[in-house]
Amino acid sequence: MTLRIALDNSYARLPDRFFARLDPTPVAAPGLVRVNAGLARDLGIDPDALAGAEGLAMFAGNWVPEGAEPLAMAYSGHQFGHFSPQLGDGRAILLGEVAGRDVQLKGSGPTPFSRRGDGRAALGPVLREYIVSEAMFALGVPTTRALAAVTTGEWVMRETALPGAVLTRVAASHLRVGTFQYFAARGDIEGLHILADYAIARHDPGASHRSFFEGVVRRQARLVAQWLSLGFIHGVMNTDNCSISGETIDYGPCAFLDTYDPAAVFSAIDYQGRYAFGQQPRIAQWNLARLAEAMLPLFDADEQKAVAYAEDALGGFAPEFQGAYGAAMRRKLGLATSAPEDAALVQDLLTLMAETGADFTLTFRGLGDDVVPEGFEAWAARWRDRRASEPGWQALIRATNPAVIPRNHLVEAAIVAAVEREDFSVFEALLAATSRPFDDADTAVTAPPLPAQRVTQTFCGT
Numbered sequence: 284m285t286l287r288i289a290l291d292n293s294y295a296r297l298p299d300r301f302f303a304r305l306d307p308t309p310v311a312a313p314g315l316v317r318v319n320a321g322l323a324r325d326l327g328i329d330p331d332a333l334a335g336a337e338g339l340a341m342f343a344g345n346w347v348p349e350g351a352e353p354l355a356m357a358y359s360g361h362q363f364g365h366f367s368p369q370l371g372d373g374r375a376i377l378l379g380e381v382a383g384r385d386v387q388l389k390g391s392g393p394t395p396f397s398r399r400g401d402g403r404a405a406l407g408p409v410l411r412e413y414i415v416s417e418a419m420f421a422l423g424v425p426t427t428r429a430l431a432a433v434t435t436g437e438w439v440m441r442e443t444a445l446p447g448a449v450l451t452r453v454a455a456s457h458l459r460v461g462t463f464q465y466f467a468a469r470g471d472i473e474g475l476h477i478l479a480d481y482a483i484a485r486h487d488p489g490a491s492h493r494s495f496f497e498g499v500v501r502r503q504a505r506l507v508a509q510w511l512s513l514g515f516i517h518g519v520m521n522t523d524n525c526s527i528s529g530e531t532i533d534y535g536p537c538a539f540l541d542t543y544d545p546a547a548v549f550s551a552i553d554y555q556g557r558y559a560f561g562q563q564p565r566i567a568q569w570n571l572a573r574l575a576e577a578m579l580p581l582f583d584a585d586e587q588k589a590v591a592y593a594e595d596a597l598g599g600f601a602p603e604f605q606g607a608y609g610a611a612m613r614r615k616l617g618l619a620t621s622a623p624e625d626a627a628l629v630q631d632l633l634t635l636m637a638e639t640g641a642d643f644t645l646t647f648r649g650l651g652d653d654v655v656p657e658g659f660e661a662w663a664a665r666w667r668d669r670r671a672s673e674p675g676w677q678a679l680i681r682a683t684n685p686a687v688i689p690r691n692h693l694v695e696a697a698i699v700a701a702v703e704r705e706d707f708s709v710f711e712a713l714l715a716a717t718s719r720p721f722d723d724a725d726t727a728v729t730a731p732p733l734p735a736q737r738v739t740q741t742f743c744g745t
Contacts, residue, residue: 292352327382362523376392454532457532
């Protein structure tokens with residue numbers, strides 16, 4: 284079967300300083316782990332053809348299909364608050380676009396931006412990103428998606444030798460806050476104009492530079508509100524991991540909360556708690572302030588006027604976030620309408636959960652069966668009074684609060700089985716369960732971890 288894929292690469296038509304052209308580095312013995320058949324069909328590609336020899340060769344970087352113009356994108360970024368003027372795709376190659384969506388290989392070999400890295404990815408982080416990004420999609424969260432995962436037949440050296448893999452990622456685009464910072468850091472105003480106009484054409488056709496920025500603010504505010512409503516921690520919200528499109532991108536040390544704790548940190552390198560669960564709205568706004576700084580010359584030729592506009596536009600983040608977060612949390616309580624006491628009702632529940640170490644997902648899911656943890660009775664009486672005017676409360680709770688999330692210990696179990704035993708059945712079973720997050724499921728995938736199973740740190744590595 285011949286693979287037919289209509290690739291284009293509009294980014295390759297931008298000036299050369301936006302990227303480095305290069306082909307992926309071929310691998311020794313590629314093996315197919317999985318093709319995302321549903322996503323393939325959405326992109327207008329035959330999934331059976333993708334699972335064939337040509338698809339495998341493309342996913343591994345051993346074959347570049349017609350229409351692709353492989354490149355590594357240039358960008359900068361604040362990493363844990365410290366600015367790096369040049370980062371860029373150090374282990375990723377953008378092949379092009381299909382149906383308006385970027386197709387990128389992660390782990391496809393070194394690039395001019397690799398900074399002495401090997402450009403490869405280990406199998407574990409590839410499987411983590413596949414599982415979590417697809418779970419986020421099933422939960423209704425804007426996200427990049429996994430089109431395929433393949434093994435390379437080669438080893439990569441980290442703390443030890445690990446099997447290598449390549450993830451094929453699909454995104455609305457791979458433009459980041461750090462992409463704008465790259466040109467601003469170089470005083471390249473022409474480059475900023477070109478980049479902004481390109482981003483507008485991709486994401487906000489017809490927008491001005493100002494209204495485009497306001498759109499980014501809105502998208503990020505709504506995205507982080509969804510993260511918090513689901514107990515999701517990104518882990519490393521550097522500006523180079525902040526997508527202009529408003530999609531969740533770069534699943535490195537990400538995690539879902541088991542016990543509720545606003546100070547929870549899962550990244551093994553986040554020593555100061557900069558990216559703790561409860562810090563995510565503040566960091567998102569901080570990142571947007573860095574985008575505003577980069578875009579100042581596009582807002583107004585008069586710097587004072589540009590700064591005044593930027594401050595005003597950034598002021599829109601908090602009400603947008605609070606509105607989206609408040610609505611999401613009301614729905615989690617089965618409340619389709621708004622009442623003055625709702626904010627306190629939500630916060631008092633979260634306070635109780637933090638004090639008692641309640642499981643985030645199961646506490647909210649249990650409300651659909653009118654079940655609350657021991658010690659929550661006084662709160663539950665207030666909630667029952669409030670929900671009395673909400674005839675559809677139970678259905679709303681069950682449609683809003685997942686029963687199944689990719690719990691950290693389950694993801695780790697899938698990785699261990701694949702890496703240590705070449706057993707991908709655990710990975711497949713978890714993917715199947717998390718693709719239907721709002722369905723009742725076996726306790727094997729809904730129960731919180733036992734103390735010995737808890738995963739408290741996750742790592743970058745894709």
